[in-house]
Amino acid sequence: MKNMLYVAEIVDNTIVDGEGFRTSLYLSGCDIFCEGCHNRKLWDINYGQPMEIDEVFTKLISHFTNITFIGGEPMMQAAPLTVLAEKIKEYTSKSIWIYSGHTFEEILADMEYRRLIELCDVLVDGKYDRNYSRSNLKFKGSENQRIIDIKKSLAANETILWTDEFETIY
Ligand code: SF4
Structure with a gap:
């Protein structure tokens, strides 16, 4: 179903999945x-419910907050997510953060994944590694994961980490 997304949950007003309210x-x-993994129930594509892209779009933009794609593994639904991201960028000024268990380099090497992240602003990349898990990490579960400024990285052709307004590198 090309116009469908398999959605586990839509959570509004969260402050843990990226900068600010999302x-x-x-x-x-x-x-x-x-x-x-703390989200094992999301491994099943049939967990939650299938929703039409337009319905997801309407729900996401009905809030004042910016948007985060998380999972689960968003790259498993890269094609319909790309359609959704195109609509968000065409009709709103919302920023998009995206989480993936794939690394930035792996994503760039896959044309379908790459098309999706080119529409997003920040990527939290890499597998969750419980050996590097720390309870005080902001926006990520383990220290090996990187928070990457996608636009700056693509423009510079190198990986540039995202920094918050206080210039702290995560
Ligand atoms: S990428 Fe890793 S941490 Fe995220 S849902 Fe999948 S198994 Fe869990």
């Missing part, structure tokens, strides 16, 4: 299988 779109399905 609406998080939790996608169903994951093929990364990190040891110690």
